[in-house]
Amino acid sequence: MQEQIPSWDSAGADLDLGSEPTWSSPERPPQSSETVPQDLHEPGYSEFCESIQEEGGAFYQIGGDLFVVNGWDPQKKISKSSWHHLQRTTIGDSLVTVCQCPLSRPDGACVHQQFLTDYGEELFLFDAAFTNETEAVLFSQQELQEDIYLNHFPSTSPNSRSLGGRVIVEYSGDDTGSGRWVCAKDSGTHSCSHINKCQDLLQRLDPNQEIVPRGRRVALERGAVSYLPISPPLWASLESDPQLYERSPALEAAPEPLWLTETSSCCCSDPRRLFDMSCPIVRMQCTVYGLHRAWETTIKLQACSNSSCRHRFIGPDGREHGIFNYNNRRLFSHDLLDEYTSAYTSSETPFSAWVSVVSRRYKVHSGPLSFVTAEAFQDVWFAYVKLQYLDGSMMCPRCGPSPENTIWDGVTLAFNRKHLLPTLEPPTTMQPESVERTTTRYISNQQLLVDRKIRRLVRRVITGTPLTMEALKRGIRGVQPEADDEGEDEDEDEDEDDEHTEGTGSRAERVAARARAEMLERLNAIPVALEGLNQVCLSLGRLFDTNFGEGAVALNKIAPDVYRRFFIQISAEESVIQMTTKPAQDALEAFVTAPTARNASMLVEIPAVHELLSYEKGLGNAFPDITVDVCRWILNRGRAVLNSLIKGPQPPELLDSGVQKPWEQTGCCYGLAKIRERPQYPKLKHNVSNDVGGKRGAKCSKFYSQYGERHLTGGIMCVWCTHSICYGFHCIPKGEGRNDVFSALITRWEKAPKRVIYDFACALGPYCMTREPAFFCNTQFLIDDFHSVGHTKCSPAAFLKSHCNVDPRLAYINSSAGECGNSGLGRIRKSVSYMSQARAILYSRVFLCIWNRQRIQALHKP
Known part of the structure; x- marks a missing residue:
């Protein structure tokens, strides 16, 4: 049995230090040549593999046996901007690989050839779709700025299809081909046959569709050596967070040699292979990156016993020392990684800009080592935050797990559509086991006044300048003093523009004529509107006649605004x-049964009725019988419509508690678990397909700009409580619609919230009530104050501010919580647009968790 390995603070004087490892137990040599990793004998190869993993270097498959690779600098151990072709083939029983890069030799393999030999069977299986092309193809496209791209094409020579006849053509510009063309072989643009081929290819591509590169970029999928959960940043910690380990102070000096412990592991398999005290141990040099500088130190490792594990070791986790072990060679302090989290959640901070700041900071502190590249740090940070404990953030301590007031808002936080994976599964996704609502159909004529003509006439009478006899007489006389004055000016000054003056006078006459015709039209509409209201409810007709009828016009009576607002709601x-x-309706039934002041005060959910009753209560001790009768008619009509909707099936049954799909893949990250599947409604023609983007509803005049820029997905849908705490989000593949809010509610809320505040609530309400009326019958769908200005055709019942006028308790609702969150998420909009799907989801979640934690901390302050 080997001796106990010393602790972190102990020194291993019996072991030699250096870049080459030495076995701590000479009597236990490696069992096979595979035990000593090859990268230890070929300096630079491990760094090349890491470059491919970190996407600092590129390795593209453009054919079944043809590849394009970045050049490699063996001295600096970084990828170069040059490109080279690489080909593999089988001759007899031998696998032959040939590379065009300068490092390739007949008697030795370059890093590209070695990488293809090691990982060819794992990453580069033959695919019939990747047959070798003799013409030019587009294998790489990177967006430099909006609509400007850097494109790379491999092209063959006119008289050669061999590997030596292939070259790389680079083009930077828009999709028209009018940008800058560069050939790696020929300097002339117009005479170069390679560039001409690539120009022809670009012209053949459809400019109205997104250009998808044909090449397939490959990268090693590696996890970090550290794997234990990491505490959130100290400045974003909550009292409810578990104590995972004792925090260590910020790293200010070179750390002691890192020793193996019982939690040390290798990242090559799941479950992980842990440290075995009976096996040999090696020492290697590693670099630890701190907030101000980097240090070189020693790390204890153990060769992994997994036969399929290449160039990897079992290494210490390091979390108890505030160190994140990425790959046993590069280690990063927690305070450094948390520093970027602090930066990008506070202001717009892309990775490249932040890395530049840290690199300058390293130079200021005169450290011997420079900082890593932006690509390398990006990989490290994402691996780090995957382990960071941020759970418990998506719930407000005051609103609880199911807030009664929810604010929904779509955010243009989107990634490129070319990164869209089939694993993305928003709540709108139909599942095979989803229940089908075959009896659910559209129900027409749900308005309070069924006759459309009567609704239009009522609005015609009450809209505009109050209709009185005095106003009618003024309009009929058509006195236009402005026009007379213009005539006098014309006589006094013959040099005036006669044509202009005559045009002004005729225009004034036309305006006056239209005003007279409008008032007469409104007057003639009164009898027809009154007759229609009498047929529906005699008391409603009497209430209209008293305030807007012909008698009121003759007496020059101007109806109080409460009656005008009441009939606007009636005719909505x-x-x-x-x-x-x-x-x-329950509160209205209590009032018509016993029309007392107390019961009237309970009608705050119907602002138009509440204001009318409050006004009439101020005029006398009892409510007029006609008003009570009108309330009874409203109740009966509402009951009839609600019963016609609710006679269908009840809400879907809850799912059996099972394994939830990971939010990292589905893009659906809510504090509430999924408890139902979204039902299917085959009889509804606008079930899903016609509910995204563009004009969202025929009866609402509010238009919405298309969510996301060209080539991007549809953004995310977020839900907030009144304290601006996000309860979750999901990614939208194409465009925002009512279906996103409906599906999120039905799949994750056991009971529908009391209020759903949304910028398109005027159409969301009917959408939800048509599909699941039993679930949403207690919910108010309201438009927030910010967006209500644009909804000119919606009734006041759809506006939150109308309800706030009669219920002061609603003043505590921060209806702009969604807009505040939207503004905050704008800080990461640009960064997310360049990310892959998995990273965009993780990046957004970390931002929202930090956002929530800071607001939860503020709620706990006295």
Whole structure:
């Protein structure tokens, strides 16, 4: 049995230090040549593999046996901007690889050839779709700025299809081909046959569709050596966070040699292979990157016993020392990685800009080692935050797990569509086991007044300048003093523009004529509107006649605004359920049964009725019978519509508690677990396909710009509580629609919230009530104050501010919580647009968790 390995603070004087490892137990040599990793004998190869893993270097497969690779600098151990072709083939029983790079020799393999030999069977299986092309193809496209791309094409010579006849052509510009062309072989642009081929290819591509590169970029998928959960940053910690380990102070000096412990492991397999005290141990040099400088130190490692593990070791985790072990060669302090989290959650800070700042900081502190590249740090940071404990952040301590007031908002936080993976599964996704609602159909004529003509006439009478006899007489006389004055000016000054003056006068006459015709039209509409209201409810007709009838016009009576707002609501072009939810109907029933002041005060969910009753209560001790009768008619109409909707099936049954799909893949990250599948509604023609982007609803005049820029996905849908704490989000593949809010609610809320505040709530309410009325019958769908200005055709019942006028308790609702969060997420919009799907999801989640934690901390302050 080998001796106990010393602790972190102990020194291993019996072991030699240096870049080459020495076995701590000479009597236990490696069992095979595979035990000593090859990268130890070929300096630079491990760094090349890491470069491919970190996407600092590129390795593209453009054919079944043909590849394009970045050049490699063996001295600096970094990728170069040059490109080379690489080909593999089988001759007899031998696998032959040939590379065009300067490092390749007949008697020795370059790093590209060695990488293809080691990982060819794992990463580069033959694919019929990747047959070798004799013409030019586009294998790489990187967006430099909006609509400007850096493109790379491999091209063959006119008289040669061999490896030596292939060259790389680079083009930077837009998709028209009018940018800058460079050939790696020929300097002339117009005479170069390679460039001409690539120009022809670019012209053949459809400019109206996204250009998808044909090449397939490969990279090693490696996890970090560190794997234990890491505590959140100290400045973002909550009292409810578990104590994972004792925090160590910030790293200010060179750390002691890193020793193996019982938690040390290798990242090559799952479950991980842990440290075995009976096996030999080696020492190697590593670099630890701190906040101000980097240090070289010694790390104890153990060769991994996994036969398929190449160039990897079992290494210490390091979290108890505030160190994140990425790959046993590069280690990073927690305070350094948390520093970037602090930066990008506070202001717009891309990785490249932050790395530049840290690199300058390293130079200021005169450290001997420079900082890593932006690509390398990006990989390290994402591996780090995957382990960081940020759970428990998506819930407000005051609103609880199911807030009764929710604010929904779509955010243009999107990544490129070419990174969209089939694993993305928003709540709108239909599952095979989803229940089908074959009886769910559209129900027409849900308005309070069924007759459309009567609704239009009522609005015609009450809209505009108050209609009185005095106003009618003024309009009929058509006195236009402005026009007379213009005539006098014309006589006094013959040099005036006669044509202009005559045009002004005729225009004034036309305006006056239209005003007279409009007032007469409104006056003639009164009898027809009154007759229609009498047929629906005699008391409603009497209430209209008293305030807006011909008698009121003759007496020059101007109706109080409460009656005008009341009849605007009565004649609204929307479902009566928007005005009277089930709780509102219950309160209305209590009032018509016993019309007392107390019961009237409970009608705050129906602002138009509440304001009318409050006004009439101020005029006398009792409510007029006609008003009570009108309330009874509203109740009966609301009950009838709600019963016609609810007669369908009840909400879907809850799912059996099982394994939830990981949010990293589905892009659906909520504090509430999925408890239902979204039902299917085959009888509804606008179920899914016609509910994204563009004009969102025919009865609402609000238009929405297309979410996301060209080539991007549809952004994310977020839900907030009134304290601006995000309860979750999901990625939208194409464009935002009502389906996103509906599906998130039905799949994750056991009980629908009391209020759903959304910028398109006027159409979201009918959408939800048509599909699941039993689930949403107690919910109010309201438009926040910020967006209500643009909804000119929606009734006041759809506006949150209308309800705030009669219920002061709603003043605590921060309806702009979504906009505040949207503004914050704008800091990462540019960075996310360049990321892959997995990283965009993780980057957004970390931002929102930090956002929530800071607001939860503020709530706990006295």
